Amino acid sequence: MNETRYLQAQRQAHMFKAMSHPLRMYILVTLKDRPRCVCELAEEMGVDKSVASKHLSQLREAGLIKDTKTGTQVEYRLAAPCVLEVATCSDTAVLMNRKSLLGI
Amino acid sequence: MNETRYLQAQRQAHMFKAMSHPLRMYILVTLKDRPRCVCELAEEMGVDKSVASKHLSQLREAGLIKDTKTGTQVEYRLAAPCVLEVATCSDTAVLMNRKSLLGI
DNA sequence: CGATTAGTTTCTATATTTGGAAACTTTACA
DNA sequence: TGTAAAGTTTCCAAATATAGAAACTAATCG
Numbered sequence: 639m640n641e642t643r644y645l646q647a648q649r650q651a652h653m654f655k656a657m658s659h660p661l662r663m664y665i666l667v668t669l670k671d672r673p674r675c676v677c678e679l680a681e682e683m684g685v686d687k688s689v690a691s692k693h694l695s696q697l698r699e700a701g702l703i704k705d706t707k708t709g710t711q712v713e714y715r716l717a718a719p720c721v722l723e724v725a726t727c728s729d730t731a732v733l734m735n736r737k738s739l740l741g742i
Numbered sequence: 743m744n745e746t747r748y749l750q751a752q753r754q755a756h757m758f759k760a761m762s763h764p765l766r767m768y769i770l771v772t773l774k775d776r777p778r779c780v781c782e783l784a785e786e787m788g789v790d791k792s793v794a795s796k797h798l799s800q801l802r803e804a805g806l807i808k809d810t811k812t813g814t815q816v817e818y819r820l821a822a823p824c825v826l827e828v829a830t831c832s833d834t835a836v837l838m839n840r841k842s843l844l845g846i
Numbered sequence: 847c848g849a850t851t852a853g854t855t856t857c858t859a860t861a862t863t864t865g866g867a868a869a870c871t872t873t874a875c876a
Numbered sequence: 877t878g879t880a881a882a883g884t885t886t887c888c889a890a891a892t893a894t895a896g897a898a899a900c901t902a903a904t905c906g
Contacts, residue, residue: 639788640772647767655762659894663751663758668744676853684743686896691854693894710852710903763864780883790866795884797864814873814882 656700661685662693665714669703670722673715760804765789766797769818773807774826777819 657663661683668674668682680690694714697703704717716722761767765787772778772786784794798818801807808821820826 639786643771644764644768647771648764651762651764651767654758654767658755658759658762660748660752660755663755664748667747667751677851682743687853688855688897689895691852695854707853707903710850712853781881791883792867792885793865795882799884811873811883814880816883 653700653702656696656702659693661689662697665690665693665697666702666716666722669714669716670719673706673713675711675713679714757804757806760800760806763797765793766801769794769797769801770806770820770826773818773820774823777810777817779815779817783818 657666664683665679668679674682676690676694677687679694680687683690694703694705698705698714702717703714706713706715761770768787769783772783778786780794780798781791783798784791787794798807798809802809802818806821807818810817810819
């Protein structure tokens with residue numbers, strides 16, 4: 639077991655874990671548009687604000703989004719828009735693979 | 743809730759879920775080098791072959807790797823090497839964000 | 847000050863993921 | 877044929893993740 643390689647794998651896996659939930663990806667895609675506060679996202683997704691807040695925490699902890707506090711509101715924005723392009727790109731590449739896999 | 747956007751998010755999340763486990767990322771990085779069979783990977787990672795096999799199934803199901811059966815062996819290879827470059831790229835971008843986040 | 851609004855954290859029940867052991871399948875080959 | 881090797885699948889226990897309710901914090905504003 640290559641230690642350096644494992645540490646790299648662990649770090650990357652952690653980032654992808656943050657991106658591994660439908661609502662969290664939905665949040666990322668939505669934020670690409672423009673920044674939003676927690677309750678806006680919660681309402682848009684139809685979940686409790688505590689649920690939205692927790693998903694946002696995970697994304698922030700992973701370094702994917704940033705927040706700015708203004709009064710009682712917390713505005714969230716993408717930290718690295720390129721990550722999203724990356725998601726779309728690999729998504730497309732993999733989708734093509736799966737299609738050929740399924741014979742579509 | 744934007745339906746199209748949610749479906750896209752769901753699809754991408756599914757791919758990232760396959761990449762969200764340290765051992766699975768380790769497998770991907772290792773396969774970048776050259777193809778391997780299940781027992782080679784199991785031994786290298788120090789886990790039961792059933793464990794390696796299950797992780798490989800998930801990666802295959804997500805369209806990230808392909809397999810070729812030869813005799814009793816099943817050789818796994820990367821399906822889309824670009825996905826790995828993508829992983830390194832976003833990893834770096836996010837890492838930089840986290841550093842500035844932590845004030846490093 | 848007291849009420850309201852926006853968020854976060856805690857608690858709890860449920861669901862999913864994971865690893866390893868054991869059973870099973872398939873191919874090789876003595 | 878029967879034994880071994882390589883994989884997969886099934887089973888189970890332990891660990892983790894998730895949603896929503898409730899409690900809590902902090903800022904605004906009458």
